[in-house]
Amino acid sequence: MTxxxxxxxxxxxxxxxLLVRGQKVMLDRDLxxxxxxxxRPYDGKHCIPVS
Structure with a gap:
């Protein structure tokens, strides 16, 4: 048993x-x-461009 x-x-x-522009958010470090x-640092390799 663990x-x-x-x-x-x-x-x-x-x-x-935190409240940002009326939205409740949490920073990645807190999550x-x-x-x-x-x-981990984000390197952008897996980014999907939005057009």
């Missing part, structure tokens, strides 16, 4: 939510901490 990580306090998550992963 142990589950401790839950992140709601207050910490709420502090990470990475929340999900326990690392962020």
């Amino acid at each position: 142990s589950r990580p401790l839950p992140i306090p709601v207050e910490r998550i709420e502090k990470a939510i 990475a901490v929340l999900y326990g992963v690392e962020t």
Whole structure:
């Protein structure tokens, strides 16, 4: 049986939510901490151009 990580306090998550142009957003670094992963630099190789 694997142990589950401790839950992140709601207050910490709420502090990470930003309001940008009327939309609630979270920065990638905050999401990475929340999900326990690392962020990597974006190189643009997998970008789909929007015309």
